[in-house]
Amino acid sequence: MSEPGLLLIISGPSGVGKGTVCKRLLQKDASTTVSVSATTRQPRQGEVDGENYYFLTKEDFLHKIEEGKFLEWAEVFGNYYGTLKSEVERQLNAGKNIILEIDVQGAMQIKTACPQGIFIFILPPSLEELEKRIRQRATESDGNISIRLAKAQEEIACAVIYDYQIVNDDVDHAVAQILSIIAAEKGKRFC
Ligand code: 5GP
Numbered sequence: 018m019s020e021p022g023l024l025l026i027i028s029g030p031s032g033v034g035k036g037t038v039c040k041r042l043l044q045k046d047a048s049t050t051v052s053v054s055a056t057t058r059q060p061r062q063g064e065v066d067g068e069n070y071y072f073l074t075k076e077d078f079l080h081k082i083e084e085g086k087f088l089e090w091a092e093v094f095g096n097y098y099g100t101l102k103s104e105v106e107r108q109l110n111a112g113k114n115i116i117l118e119i120d121v122q123g124a125m126q127i128k129t130a131c132p133q134g135i136f137i138f139i140l141p142p143s144l145e146e147l148e149k150r151i152r153q154r155a156t157e158s159d160g161n162i163s164i165r166l167a168k169a170q171e172e173i174a175c176a177v178i179y180d181y182q183i184v185n186d187d188v189d190h191a192v193a194q195i196l197s198i199i200a201a202e203k204g205k206r207f208c
Contacts, residue, residue, distance in 0.1 A: 022048075023114040023202055024105070024131055025195075026124050029139030030169030031094075032151035034185045035118050038139060041192045042116075049114040049199065052104045055081065058096035071101070089119065089126035094164060098123070114199060121175045128178075135202050137195065138179035142186045144170070 029035050039051050055071040057078050066072050073081070078097045082090060090099030100117050108115040117127065117134075127134050141147035147169055151162050176182050181198055185191045 020112060020203070022109045022112050023199060024109065024127075024134040025049075025114060025116045025199070026127050026134050026136045027116055027118050027139060027195075028121050028124050028137075028172065028175075028179070029185070030141065030147060030172045031165040032147055032154060032169070033139050033141045034150065034188065034191075035139055037188055038185060038191045038195070039116055039118055041188055042195055045192060046114075046196060046199070048112075049116060050108050051116045051118060052100055052108070054098055054100055054117075054119065055087075056096055056098045058094075058098075088130060089123040091120055091122040091126075093120050093122075094161070094168070100127075121172050121178075125178075135181075135198065136179040137181045137183060137198065138176040139191065140173065140176060140182055140184045141169075142184055 027035055027039065043049060043051060053067065053069070053071060055073050055078060057073055057075045058070075060066065060069070060072050064070065075097065078099070081087060081099070081101075086101055086103070087099040088102045088105055090097060098120070100119060100123065105115055105117070117123070119127070124136060128136065141150070144166075148162075148166055151165055183191050183194050
């Protein structure tokens with residue numbers, strides 16, 4: 018019997034390094050993949066449509082909401098972001114574990130729709146370190162940085178709702194912890 022994949026929901030404030038952690042995780046675990054979300058935000062330099070995000074116009078996004086194509090969606094920093102049902106179903110049916118790297122609003126929707134999900138929150142070592150990382154990324158204007166920092170504090174307050182909290186003080190250490198969670202959760206489901 019082939020094991021069904023796990024649905025993993027990973028949230029954390031902007032700049033905490035979720036993308037880097039997930040990328041390294043995929044390099045170490047071929048049975049896990051990341052869902053490609055749809056968004057109305059503009060691509061950043063180097064981002065590729067269909068790889069980083071499906072970049073949609075606001076009109077297309079709203080149309081897909083009406084058609085019921087999203088498992089969850091939310092407005093974040095003035096843009097829409099959403100997880101396509103088709104993306105998740107395709108990977109889970111193929112027996113892959115799938116990671117949704119989404120914000121807290123989206124995670125709460127998944128908690129209602131898919132309570133079997135495993136909810137992981139990634140924390141920065143400190144707020145000072147988070148601000149440093151956001152500034153180093155330097156893709157945002159100063160105004161956006163303040164907005165992202167304010168939202169970060171709101172999101173961190175929600176970390177307790179998640180099943181697991183991980184501090185990203187070191188990428189390899191954070192990845193090792195998520196791999197342990199995956200192994201433990203798989204064991205739990207097949208005892
Ligand atoms: P960014 O613009 O930096 O790529 O992402 C901004 C925020 O949107 C991050 O907190 C990210 O986790 C969240 N996000 C990305 N994709 C989705 C999604 O499909 N749904 C929801 N709810 N949030 C998302």
